[in-house]
Every structure is written in C-alpha cells, then in structure tokens.
Amino acid sequence: MSDDLDDGATLERLAAFTEDPTGGNPAGVWIGGRLPAPDVMRRVAEEVGYSETAFLAPSGDTAGAASRWRVRYFSPRKEIDFCGHATIASAVALGDRHGEGTYVFETAVGDVPVVVGADGGRLTATLTSVAPSGSPADDGLVTEVLLATTWTADDLDPQLPAELAFAGAWHLVLPVRTREVLASLEYEFEALRDVMDAHDLTTIQAVWREDDRTFHSRNPFPVGGVVEDPATGAAAAALGGYLRRRSLVDPPADVVVIQGVDMGRPSRIAVHVPADGGIDVSGAAVRLEP
Structure with a gap:
C-alpha cells in the first residue's frame, strides 16, 4: 500500500x-x-x-x-x-x-x-448534510427486501411507514415493531445486495423507535461488500429528514440514533433536525491502531 x-x-x-x-x-x-x-x-x-x-x-x-x-x-x-x-x-x-x-x-x-x-x-465534529428528500417506499421493494431477510410484513411497525430517504445517499428506512425484532435481523447477503443494487440503495436502515427522541438502528451494507455498519451517519441524516417530512418531530429537534449494539460496537449518533435545510449529525472519533 x-x-x-x-x-x-x-x-x-x-x-x-x-x-x-x-x-x-x-x-x-x-x-x-x-x-x-x-x-x-x-x-x-x-x-x-x-x-x-x-x-x-x-x-x-x-x-x-x-x-x-x-x-x-x-x-x-x-x-x-x-x-x-x-x-x-x-x-x-x-x-x-x-x-x-x-x-x-x-x-x-x-x-x-x-x-x-x-x-x-476531545475533538468532535458536526456535519450538515445536503438538503434531504424522500418518498414512500413501493410495496414491491419492501417485499423484495423482506424476502432476502428472516422478517415478514408482520415484523414492521404499522405506525411508521417505510420510506426511501436521502441526505447524500439513498437508504430504505424500514421501521420494525420491537427491539427484539431488530436484534433478530438476518439476511441473505447476495440476495439483498442484488435488490439494493437494482434500486440504488446504500444501506437498509432498519429502525426501532424507543421514544420520540431515541431510535435504535441496524444498517446492512452488502452493496459495499460489508455485512453491516455499526454507525451510519448518512443514514442518520436521512432519518432526520424522514422524521421532519412525516411530522414525527417538532423542529428544531434533537434525536439520538443508537447503532452497533448487536455487533458489539456500540455507537451514538446525535442528530439535530432544523426547521428546514440540511440535517446536522454529530459525533466523536478516536484513533485506532494500524
């Protein structure tokens, strides 16, 4: 190298x-x-x-x-x-x-x-994403994704619709009913990768809403050659846009995304949702040994 x-x-x-x-x-x-x-x-x-x-x-x-x-x-x-x-x-x-x-x-x-x-x-950083956008996810896409996982439609949260969300990259926001469902996530790597490649998705952002300001997330990333991300800042920004579009928060609002727990690499992503414009995503970073 x-x-x-x-x-x-x-x-x-x-x-x-x-x-x-x-x-x-x-x-x-x-x-x-x-x-x-x-x-x-x-x-x-x-x-x-x-x-x-x-x-x-x-x-x-x-x-x-x-x-x-x-x-x-x-x-x-x-x-x-x-x-x-x-x-x-x-x-x-x-x-x-x-x-x-x-x-x-x-x-x-x-x-x-x-x-x-x-x-x-300790140094921390806050990025401001490009303007977020999104649209309801097609039922066919959700079905394709579920077929590549161990989940069924009954595992999804009926109060939070699936949505295609963008804040620099496209993600499928896929809310599930319980923390137990989120923890049970398994999927077929190549099958999910093919679906995501076909729809230009960067990650599947599976989320569980603990309360109005706390979300737990898991993010399969087979399109990048990686099984799962323990922290996904672009997806957190996209989720902030989703919450604003759906009027699920009252901007300006602060939420936290907890990710990586089920991988043994816990992460905490702070998300600030302003009334308009890009979404702010904050966090620390520490050096690793080569």
Whole structure:
C-alpha cells in the first residue's frame, strides 16, 4: 500500500461516533496533496478493509477554519457518493492537524460543511448534510427486501411507514415493531445486495423507535461488500429528514440514533433536525491502531 501514499500522503484509522476504540464505526482517512486514481482508491479501501475509506486532498488553502477539501469515499467494493462516519472521522483528523474550525468537504453530492470543536478535551465534529428528500417506499421493494431477510410484513411497525430517504445517499428506512425484532435481523447477503443494487440503495436502515427522541438502528451494507455498519451517519441524516417530512418531530429537534449494539460496537449518533435545510449529525472519533 505504500506505493499509493505519495506526495507525503498519510493513511489514518479512526472509529467514528464513539469515544471508545472498541465501539463506533472504523474508517480509513487518506490525506494527500492530490487524489489517487479511482482504481487505486478502491484498492486501498479494500486493503484497509473497513466499510469506508475517505480520500482527501486540499482545494485551496488548508490552513485554519473554512478550508476546503475534495473528498471521495470508497467501500471495499465500490465508490459511495457520501459517507457520514468517514466524514466525522476525516474532520477530526483534520482538526488534529489544523485546529478547530469549519472544514468544507467538496463531495459528489455537493458541499458538506463540518464544524470541528473540543468537547471535554476531545475533538468532535458536526456535519450538515445536503438538503434531504424522500418518498414512500413501493410495496414491491419492501417485499423484495423482506424476502432476502428472516422478517415478514408482520415484523414492521404499522405506525411508521417505510420510506426511501436521502441526505447524500439513498437508504430504505424500514421501521420494525420491537427491539427484539431488530436484534433478530438476518439476511441473505447476495440476495439483498442484488435488490439494493437494482434500486440504488446504500444501506437498509432498519429502525426501532424507543421514544420520540431515541431510535435504535441496524444498517446492512452488502452493496459495499460489508455485512453491516455499526454507525451510519448518512443514514442518520436521512432519518432526520424522514422524521421532519412525516411530522414525527417538532423542529428544531434533537434525536439520538443508537447503532452497533448487536455487533458489539456500540455507537451514538446525535442528530439535530432544523426547521428546514440540511440535517446536522454529530459525533466523536478516536484513533485506532494500524
């Protein structure tokens, strides 16, 4: 992999949405003077082996607040337009280098500002997603997804409809009746991957609503070559848009998404839902040993 780290580039590993290196979602963060070729980035992501590796190169001045960075995200299988946990990890890595402030990530879906600040001596980051959107999920799509899992329609929450939700990447928000149902999730990897590829879905965001402000989530990610994400910032932003569209929160509102528990990598994602515009997603990130 050293041949890919030219121009003084570095490759770091951080877990996002946790303060404990045994929790959260690990991400690779590659920072260099210019972005490698796409096939090199995909190969590096495969070698790193995490669900996502972010690749960053400066776009103009990189000193201090309001610096701009070109960013691309790769899973072991393919490029992803936007990844929340790798954005949080990347922003904390930049904050360690350049200090607190606002870093603007130039992504495939548009500019994503990320504010880095200190909280109790540890750096945290808050991204603001592109404007969210969504629409009711087609019954046929939901049926296809269920057929690839061990769930049936009776396991879904009748009060929370399934929806296609976007805040940088498309997700199927799939609410279930109970925490026990969520914990029981199993699926056929290739079957679900094929359904998701056909509908341009990044993850299936299975959620259980504990209360109006607390959601538990599991996110299968077979399209990226990964069984499941322990924390999915882009899906959390999409969920914030879903809650606003469905009038399930009264903006401005704060909710928390708890994820990764069933994988043994607990994560906590803070989501702020404003009255309009992008959704704010916040979390800490900690370094991992290579």
